Amino acid sequence: MTLNSESVIVNVGPQHPSTHGVMRLRVAFDGELVTDAEMVIGYLHRGSEKLAEERTFTQVVTLTDRMDYVASMTNNQAYILAVEKLAGIEPTPRGVWLRMISAELQRIVSHLVAVGFLLQDLGAMGTPLMYTMREREDVLDLFELLCGARITNSYHRPSGVFQDAPDEFWPRLELFMANMPGRIDEYEQLISGNEIILSRMRGVGVIQPDMMINASITGPMLRAGGVDWDLRHRQPYEYYDRVQFDRPIMDESDNYSRYLVRVYEMRESLKILRQCIDQIEPGPARDADVPFVIRPPEGDAYVPIEGPKGELGFYLVSDGGISPYRCKVRPPSLINLTLLREMVIGLPMAAMIVTFGTVDINMGEVDR
Amino acid sequence: MSVAMSGAELAEAIREIDSDAVTDHSDDAVWVTPSSWPDVAEKLRDLEALRFEMLTLLTTVDYVDHFEVVYHLVSLSRNRTGVVKIRCGEGRVSPSVPTAINVWRGADLQEREAYDLMGVNFDGHPNMKRLMLWEGFEGHPLRKDYLR
Numbered sequence: 213m214t215l216n217s218e219s220v221i222v223n224v225g226p227q228h229p230s231t232h233g234v235m236r237l238r239v240a241f242d243g244e245l246v247t248d249a250e251m252v253i254g255y256l257h258r259g260s261e262k263l264a265e266e267r268t269f270t271q272v273v274t275l276t277d278r279m280d281y282v283a284s285m286t287n288n289q290a291y292i293l294a295v296e297k298l299a300g301i302e303p304t305p306r307g308v309w310l311r312m313i314s315a316e317l318q319r320i321v322s323h324l325v326a327v328g329f330l331l332q333d334l335g336a337m338g339t340p341l342m343y344t345m346r347e348r349e350d351v352l353d354l355f356e357l358l359c360g361a362r363i364t365n366s367y368h369r370p371s372g373v374f375q376d377a378p379d380e381f382w383p384r385l386e387l388f389m390a391n392m393p394g395r396i397d398e399y400e401q402l403i404s405g406n407e408i409i410l411s412r413m414r415g416v417g418v419i420q421p422d423m424m425i426n427a428s429i430t431g432p433m434l435r436a437g438g439v440d441w442d443l444r445h446r447q448p449y450e451y452y453d454r455v456q457f458d459r460p461i462m463d464e465s466d467n468y469s470r471y472l473v474r475v476y477e478m479r480e481s482l483k484i485l486r487q488c489i490d491q492i493e494p495g496p497a498r499d500a501d502v503p504f505v506i507r508p509p510e511g512d513a514y515v516p517i518e519g520p521k522g523e524l525g526f527y528l529v530s531d532g533g534i535s536p537y538r539c540k541v542r543p544p545s546l547i548n549l550t551l552l553r554e555m556v557i558g559l560p561m562a563a564m565i566v567t568f569g570t571v572d573i574n575m576g577e578v579d580r
Numbered sequence: 581m582s583v584a585m586s587g588a589e590l591a592e593a594i595r596e597i598d599s600d601a602v603t604d605h606s607d608d609a610v611w612v613t614p615s616s617w618p619d620v621a622e623k624l625r626d627l628e629a630l631r632f633e634m635l636t637l638l639t640t641v642d643y644v645d646h647f648e649v650v651y652h653l654v655s656l657s658r659n660r661t662g663v664v665k666i667r668c669g670e671g672r673v674s675p676s677v678p679t680a681i682n683v684w685r686g687a688d689l690q691e692r693e694a695y696d697l698m699g700v701n702f703d704g705h706p707n708m709k710r711l712m713l714w715e716g717f718e719g720h721p722l723r724k725d726y727l728r
Contacts, residue, residue, distance in 0.1 A: 254712035261697070262721050425633050425656060428686025441656055514637065514652060514663075527639050527650065538722075540639040542652075550688050579712060 219247055224565075226255050232329060233575025237568075244560045249553050253546075256579035264539035269295050269506045270370065272539060276526075277364035279541060280577040282325045285311075285318035285355070286519045288368035293449060293515040294526040295370050299508035304499055307372020308450050309492040313385075314358060314367055316481040316488070320392070321351050322520030323432075323474040326572040330471060331403065333569035334412060335562075340403065347395055350388050357381045370506060372498030385489070389482060396478055404472065413468035417555050417567035421465060427550040431522025432473045433571060437465035443518035455487040470570040505534050514542075521545055521572055541580060545573040584608060585662040593630060594664075597623040609650075609663040614677045617666060618704075621683040624653060624664070631655045632662060635684035638691060640698040642724045647675040647700055668700065672725075676701035697722040 225236040234255035240248040260279060264272045276287040289311055296303060303311075328344030352362040358377055359367040367373050403409055421437035434441055442459045444452040460476035462469035508530040516525035522544030529538040548571050555571075556564040585593075587605035594602050594612060601616035612620055624632045632653035639650040647669040653662045669675025679702040680687040691702040692711040699720030702708060710717065719726050 254714070257712040259721060262726075423685070426685045427688075428634055428636055428684065428690075430636075439656065446659055447661075512650075516636065523636060525637065527637060527652070529641055538639075538641045540637075542637045546689055546693075547686060550686055 217242060226252075232569070232573060233578075235573075235575055235578070237564075239556075239561075239564070241561065246556050246559050246561070246564050249556050249564070251549060251552060253575075253578055256575050258580065260580045261539050261541065264536055266535060268504075268534045269299075269508070269536065270504055272536065273368065274364070274366045277366055278576060279543070279580055280322075280519070280521065280524075280545065280574045281363060282574055283318050283322040283520050284363060284365045285314040285367060286322075286517065286524060288365060289315050289450075290515065290517045290519065290524045291526045292368040292370055293517060294513050294528045295506065295508070297515050298511065298513040298528050298530055299370065299506050301370050301502055301506075302499070303370075304372045304496050305493055306376070306495040307369075307498050309488050310358075310373045310377060310497060311368055312450050312452070312455075313485060313488045313492075314355070314365070314373070316484050317351050317354060319481050319520045320478050321348050322572075323478050324348050326474055326520075326569075327399065327403075327471065330566070330569040330572075333565050334409065340399075343395075343399070343402075347392065350391070354381065354384055354388060357384065369498055369502075371502040372496070374498065376497040382489075385485075389485060392482055393479070396475060399475060404475065410468065412563070412566065413466065413471065413570075415464070415466050415468075416559065416563050417467045417470075417570060418465050419551060419555055423551065423554075424465075428547050429522070429551065431519070431544055431548065432477065433470055433522065433548055435460065436462045436469040436473045438463040443516055443523060447516065449515060449517055451488075451491075454491065455484050457483050467566055467570045470572075474572070507532060507534055516542065519544055521574065521577070522548055541577075543577045543580065545575075545577040549573060549578070583660050585660055587663075590662050590664070593627075594620055594624075597627070603667070609665050611665050611667060614666055614668055617680070618678045618682070620664075621680050624662075625683050630662075631657050632660075633657065635680060635686045635690075636661075638680075638687055638694060640694045640700045640722075642698065642722065644724055645672070646670050647672075647698070649677050649694070649700060651680070674701070675699070676703055678703050679705040681705055696720070699723060 219240045219242045221240050226234040236252040238250045260275050276291045277284040324344040328341040331340035356362050359365050421439050457480045460473050510532045512529045514527040516523045525542040527540040528536050531537040587610045590610040591602045591605040598616045601612045601620050604611040632655045634654040636654045637652040641648045649666045651664045666677050668677050694700050696710040
């Protein structure tokens with residue numbers, strides 16, 4: 213006997229713990245399986261791009277913090293690089309090293325949050341998230357030493373960073389770097405070989421690499437599909453051409469490899485941090501001659517960087533005034549969702565949530 | 581290290597695809613006509629010498645007397661970047677350009693966002709509706725004449 217079933221439309225979110233913020237998925241189910249999905253976003257839209265047009269170039273830094281709020285430092289970095297290119301400002305060497313140190317610490321934080329919440333999506337309520345949050349806390353303490361703020365840092369400035377790291381920052385950073393490898397080992401022991409994790413994540417949410425390239429998907433997601441594309445390596449910005457690191461590339465392009473790439477990248481970030489500490493030189497953390505109010509010449513500039521979630525960049529247009537004429541963000545979180553529908557069709561509800569989790573999005577950046 | 585293709589190089593390459601397509605070029609960008617865009621976009625992706633597989637960023641800018649759509653393209657295999665711009669909506673009248681979604685799927689959400697916030701139409705987009713704001717919202721906030 214065959215049963216004729218009618219598909220049921222379910223709203224997942226916007227207030228749902230596994231939607232990573234305020235995102236609504238309208239999903240059509242046939243029994244337990246997804247037959248169609250549409251995302252409804254905009255609940256966190258604050259009009260950051262419009263607000264930027266009414267602030268000076270330096271003030272806009274505070275808006276960038278609030279886009280991807282678990283990776284403020286890399287947002288600061290992407291924005292400042294575009295301003296420096298637009299205005300032709302040369303950063304000080306120490307400023308660049310400090311920006312790289314803060315950005316790599318931020319990458320570790322972002323991946324910790326991604327892994328922690330992914331495990332929560334898998335049903336491991338609480339415990340793994342508490343582990344990753346414990347490490348995140350250490351980094352946030354470091355950020356507090358650097359700039360006084362933990363989340364909305366606004367640390368970077370045109371020509372460097374707004375203040376040098378205090379003396380007590382360096383021993384604390386060493387302590388963190390001594391502890392972190394063991395803690396990543398801990399995750400690997402607990403998570404990477406776990407049978408439940410393997411059976412639920414291997415071979416699920418597979419997406420072809422050429423489709424991802426065509427859909428502008430970047431970052432760990434693309435590298436988990438076997439594409440060797442890391443802007444720190446392919447289009448080096450700051451001093452990334454002076455540090456050596458490996459690029460974890462996986463071929464499976466499934467949920468498990470997307471998770472694993474992030475874990476491996478944390479180790480690579482530690483390697484980069486070590487080389488930054490070895491190479492940083494004394495000197496001013498920013499050029500005191502660069503004024504607070506900048507008037508870049510007419511023109512436009514776009515500098516892409518490898519953010520924790522993918523290619524991140526700001527397209528700035530200047531009309532010669534004190535604020536950007538147009539400030540457009542390239543949001544990896546939003547663009548990585550382009551193929552979400554294709555990824556989740558045919559999956560059960562629980563696997564859909566996990567697949568969504570491995571894309572690693574941040575709603576502050578999706579909606580801006 | 582990736583090489584950004586200069587506007588002159590891109591203009592030359594595009595003239596070979598369609599001799600009437602290019603209207604102007606600067607140091608780092610090339611301007612093409614809206615009508616030539618679907619064909620030019622496909623060739624930019626497929627021609628062996630160019631291979632721009634990824635449309636990394638689509639932006640719209642309101643220049644008061646006209647609008648501009650800016651395409652940042654990346655070739656992963658050649659490790660090159662290029663910038664193509666399209667002038668549209670002269671005199672602020674109904675700005676529209678043909679969609680690039682059939683060439684680059686990555687244009688999907690970006691074109692919807694551009695339509696939502698800037699009011700530039702992308703002809704041929706299969707799902708041209710607002711992305712961030714709700715249906716029924718009046719106006720396009722990123723336009724320079726949007727009243728607060």
